Amino acid sequence: MSPSGVETCGTMSPLDQNETSCIIQFKESLSLELMPSDERRNWEKRSIYKVRPCIANLNSKAYQPQVVSFGPYHHGKDCLHPMEEHKRRALRHFLKRSGKPLECFFKSLREVAQVLEESYEELDPNWKVGSSGDAACQFLKLLITDGCFMLEILRAGPQQVTQAEQEKDDYADDDPIFSKHGKLHVMPYIRRDMLMLENQLPMLVLDRLVAVESDGKKGDQFINDLILKFFSSPSKVTSKCLHVLDVYRKSLLPPENEVQDKLPKGSRGLIWSATELHEHGIQFKKSGTTSLKDISFERGVLKLPEISVDDTTESAYLNLIAFEHCHAGVGNEVTSYIYFMEKIIDKEGDVALLEARDIIQNGMGSDQAVAQVFNSLGKEVTLEPESSLDAVQNQVSDYCKKAWYTWGATLWNTHFESPWSITSFIAAILLFGLAIIQTVYTVLYP
Template identity: 50%
Template sequence: MASRRRIEESAWVADVEKAVADVHASAEESARWRRHSIYRVPACIKDLNCKAYQPQVVSLGPFHHGEPHLRPMDAHKRRSLVHFLRRARRPLSEFAAAVGDAVERLEGAYQGLGDEWRGGERFLELMVTDGCFLLEVMRTANRREVNDYADDDPVFSAHGLLYTVPYIRRDMLMIENQLPLLVLDRLLAVESGKEGNEELINGMVLRFLSPAAWPLVTGVGLALHPLDVLRRSLLYGPTPGPQAPPEESAPPDDIIRSAEELYEAGVRFKRSQTSSLLDIRFRNGTLYLPPIAVDDTTEYMLLNLMAFERLHTGAGNDVTAYVFFMDNMVDSARDVALLTARRVVQNTVGSDKAAAKLFSGLSRDVVLGPQSPLDDVHREVNAYCRKRRNRWRANLVHTYFRSPWSFLSLAAAVFLLAMTIMQTLYTVLQFYGDNS
């Protein structure tokens, strides 16, 4: 009895019972989770490729602030703040007050934000400083708005744009290194004296992250952060249309064939009309794929976009489905060479083998939703490959046309068969000619 009484009076039991009685706790938890948009990558994901989630030059936001290898950029951040204020001709207190009005939402954007960042000036100072730095970097890259930095400035000059800014651009792709675009919105509202800068900010970030200026969906308000801007632009465009259902009598086929195997079965590849990752279609034996540039930042970009989809409820799995689709399409250097020849892949990482290795490492431990947007395309392609004439074609090509020696052997066999037939015909004709 004494033991039971001690348990009933323990602090742990009292705390849990209080939580059970609090009917508002679940609603508060749900509201807090909805505010999250910037996450720490779990170890089960990060351990596969730690470098892909680690900023190399600059920290944005609190998660990597103060790390030794990122501290040299802090002096440049402070300097950019001074330039920004001097040009804006408004006191720092106005900008701090505007950002401070949204500080609760900004703190809520970071999942697992430490107590040392909450409810004090430290977080507000970080948001204003990093926000001004980001605006200055993007405006300098635009080369039309900022011109009050020295010609030998290590960051905000032509030299800095060539050697430093590309690393800043890559660090802006890290899911742990994001800054809410709400900060930029508040800063621009004070600087310009007007509200409603959402589309301006989205466009500025996109032009900086993607000089090729992929289309950006408009009319949906301010994006969450730079990575969200990039994701929206990559998915902007036509969605996969309804595919013709495969034959009902066909057996289930979960095989995902490589590009070379599909080509051997008669599938042809063409470049889609848009760069949207959703613009993948299969029509009349032709697979249309959006173009993708494979460079030094592609791996970082796709891995962080997939991590965002995995961690952010409601984000969907469109980028993950695309990566899974392409990883299965590209098994070897020959697949990369085939897609490069069709202008689907623009390979700037070196050899075709290096590009194939990049794709093969993207979908390790990938969790794909049960309703992938590319399931219909997959079924349509498999239904086409199951047709008898396409299977025969694939076997013929795979057996006799994979190498020059196989082709020469086939040609020699056909030549010998033709000569044998001609000799037989000649013998028969001569026999009947002699007896006539």
């Protein structure tokens, strides 16, 4: 017995036969597990995840497709079944327009079937390539059907098309999905579902389909541009992406070659709402870009990127945050932005102030609705330590602690909000100055 009263390994009583057998089985089970290097390789291959219950339970509807499923996670759900016939119809259009037989697309995806399977964090055995030949066939059929439908949706898009594009369009004028009516009433819901983390297709699926269709003339950049055009994004994404949600996320961030300035570190300070910051002398201005990282603070001016808020904003950003939570190494920029904005947007008055500065474009009608969106997005999110936004928060907090700025802001907000009050103040100063000059003149020259 050791001095502490705990038996050491060498002094413990020997194991009986049942315990020895148990230990042997335990060791054998461990030997069947993947080595750390193999586990890491598996993690690196994953890009499509099931949203964790602790996150999904806060707003389950935001992570569940309402109109169409892409990939295996939500395939077969009753509420999404009506879109299946449109998928098959779109596949026929895609094959006819490409001039290639279905076998060519099937063979191309079969070559990378294992890689495609490993892109999913959780996959039912019925879809796994190694389970049986039928499972592999069903998995590839699903990806081809959904991939071609997604490409057709991206190609059609909700935006206005040119005359040349209209001539290439082989869908009927009364098509439920691809007509003007469908683009107006159905496409917005499809676009929303395409930004859900559980509803993604590996980019490799689209790459392979486009490569076969174009005889290898089109690749990653063509697909990135197609996605950005579909979501009306002015950004350019040149890096290789994992799926549609990844392209959309990168379009919200600075270009890959842009270097962010390093800001001073410090202990995290509190940050108040926009109206409270305004009362402390802080002015708000729109940044020069729409990048979520283009937030800066200098000489009492807080610059924020413009953001449009509508009925799809909450769902899109919740899925972007979930993607950052699940995919190690992707970054934390969207989560940090939402954390920061939730702090400065508390009530409708904060929204109104940012609207007046052209920072928020309100597509929801009421300022209160916009405030509720940011309050909902801010649940269960944290700011990454030592990030650029952490430094901005510290700068804003330090500025607000200076009494002179607070006194000056109070004076300005109380007496100089109106241009007429400023004019009156200047006139009073001039009259006071003239009165002093007249008094001095009278004394010197009686």
